[in-house]
Amino acid sequence: MHAHRRRVLLACLLAALYQTGEALVPVVVGVVIDEATAPHDGWALVRWCAVLAAVFALVSFSYRWGHRGAEKAALFIEHDVRLSVVRRVLRGVPGTPGELVHLATGDAKRVGSRALAVPLGVSGVAGLVVAAVALLRMSVPLGALVLVSALVVAAITGVLARRLEGRGAREQERAAEAVGVAADLVAGLRVLKGIGAERAAHARYRPLSRASLDAAVAAARTRGALDGAVAGLNGVFLAGVALVGGRLALAGDISVGDLVAAVGLAQFAVWPLTMLAWVAGELVLSKASGARVRELLATPEDVPDGGRALGPVRGAVAVDGLSVRPGEHVGVVTADPAPLLAALAREAGTFTLDGADVAGASLDEVRAAVLVSPHRVDLFAGDTVTDERALAAVGTVPDRDPRELSGGQRQRLALARALAADPPVLVLHDPTTAVDTVTETAIAAALRALRAGRTTILVTTSPALLAHTDRVVFGDREGAHADLVRxxxxxxxxxxx
Known part of the structure; x- marks a missing residue:
């Protein structure tokens, strides 16, 4: 975070230099015009032309590196916020997956945009200050006109920004709700089609989508009103400077070069005034998103982190009446595997690992020691497994987007991913239900060989997998699969x- 702060501060400095240079351009151009039209030393004109070239070099350098630094800081802050949200989600939080994804994307991006908005705000203020000082040196009325215009824009921006903050927060909330329901509907699309519930799904999503649209339009209208008001004031300001400056030039109070500089500064000042309005909007939207992120991070953890280091893991597990020795290959047949899986994943209940309660242990270390691979595994574009032993155990999986794979291919890729992790304790829940019998038998044998010496718990009813276990636990009975069948x-x- 300190590195991001340094990047933002450096970007603010460079942005201020950029706007200072931009403001000085019309001033120096005015001096050059005066030198060119007055009977002075020709070398003075050359010197001022050189000054103008130096100002342009300053503008080019400071803009390029200042904007690059601000963009880099914004991207890094967005990334850090996203990681914080994901780490918090992994410890259990309320909310639908779609809402949490929206927090980790849309809200994180808005929080990061603050690193871009702040330097631009600093640059706008610096530009206005330099422009006002330059105009005051030429004429008090011209400088006063700039200052009054800036105060009026600031007042209007403050009023509309407060409205924009509330509407921006509602926009993000409604969008998160709509995205959450949409994600649920897409995930269950096959089931919905199978039971003919498309109309009910549409009826559920439509009002949420409409509410999200209305909230977005309301926020956009407020943002449009802010931008429109500033644009209108800028036009009035520019016309006022041209009128006052022209009268002063005709009266001989300012030179022709000063008039050119004044008009140029007035045109230049339009950008800082407009930019300050944009910055105000970005900051209030970022503030609303930051509040949502902080609210999530402050939510009590469903899965607290005990912090105690585990040390070397042998793999002895005791949970919910089930006791597994280190290195055992055990099958579990149960009507309701949810409590067992939740306890092993540290989502509910508790269990002991190598005789010690994991409740006080480091959550990251427990998850590295005990990998629970659920029956349904989410795969993403780009998910690949390079571990040759894991791939050999599950058979050939086509190298293409996981979304294009069949159900059996997806299951085998998910199993290969779990095997490649090679944890001391691996828990698999029905990993081969979509695989044909011949392939399943081959996987069962390869799985047993690959996990030799490592604790493996298979929660399944597959005869092929259970036949390759050391023992099977079935309620209050246990024994070899063949003996239980007999x-x-x-x-x-x-x-x-």
Whole structure:
């Protein structure tokens, strides 16, 4: 964060130099005109032309590096905010996945935009100050006109910015709600089509989408009113400077060069005034998004971090009546695997690892030691596995976008990803339900060989996977898969149905 602050401060300095140079350009041009039209030493004209060239060099350098530094700081801050949101989400927070994604994207981007807005605001103020000083040196009325215009724009900006902040916050909230429902509907699209619930899904999404649109339009109208008011005032200001400056030149109170400089400064001042209005809008929107991010980060954690280091992990697990020795390959057959999986993922309940309660341990270390691979795994474009042993265990997976893979191919890619992580304790929940029987049998044997010496818990009813375990736990009974199939009809009904 200190590095980002230094980048922003440097960008502010360079932006101020840029606007100072921009403001000095019409002043120096006015001097050059006076030198060119007056019977003075020719070398004075050359010197002032050289000064003008130096000012242009300053403008070019400071703009390029100042803007680059501000953009870099904005991108890094946005990235850091996104990581903070993701880390917090991984510890359990209320809200739909779509809402949380919107926080990590739209709100994070707006928070980062502050690093770009602040230097631009500093540059606008610097430009106005230099322009006002220069005009005051030429004529008090011209300098006063700039100062009055800046105060009027600041007052209007303050009033409209307060309205924009509230509407910007509502815009983000409504958009997050709509995105959350849309994500849920897309995820369950096949089910919705299967049960013919498209109309109900449409009826649920439409009012949220409309509310999001109305909130966005309201925020855009306020932003438009702010920009329009500033643009109108800028036009009045420019016309006023031209009128007052022309009268002063005709009266002989200022020179022709001063008149040119005054008109040039008036045209220049339009940009800082407009930019300050834009900066005000960005800052209030960033403030609203920052409040949403802080609210999320302040939410009590569902999965607290104990902080204690685990040390070397042997892999002995005890949870919810299940006891697994280090290096065991155990199958678990249960009607409701959710409590067991939630406890092992530290989402609910508790368990012991190598005889110690993990509640007081570092969350990151527990997750590195115990990997719970759920039945449904999210895959993203670019997800690849390079571990040759893991790929060999699951069979060939086509090298293309995971969204284009079949259900079985997606399952095998997800399993390969879990195997490549090679954690001391691996928990797999129905990893082969979409795979054909022949492939499943080959995967079961390869999985057993690849995980030799590492604790593996298979929560499944697959006979192929259970046949390659050391033992199977079925309620209050346990034993080899073949023995349970032979001796217990209820077990046969579950795994062989």
């Amino acid at each position: 001796d217990h009809a209820d077990y046969r009904a579950v795994v062989l149905a």
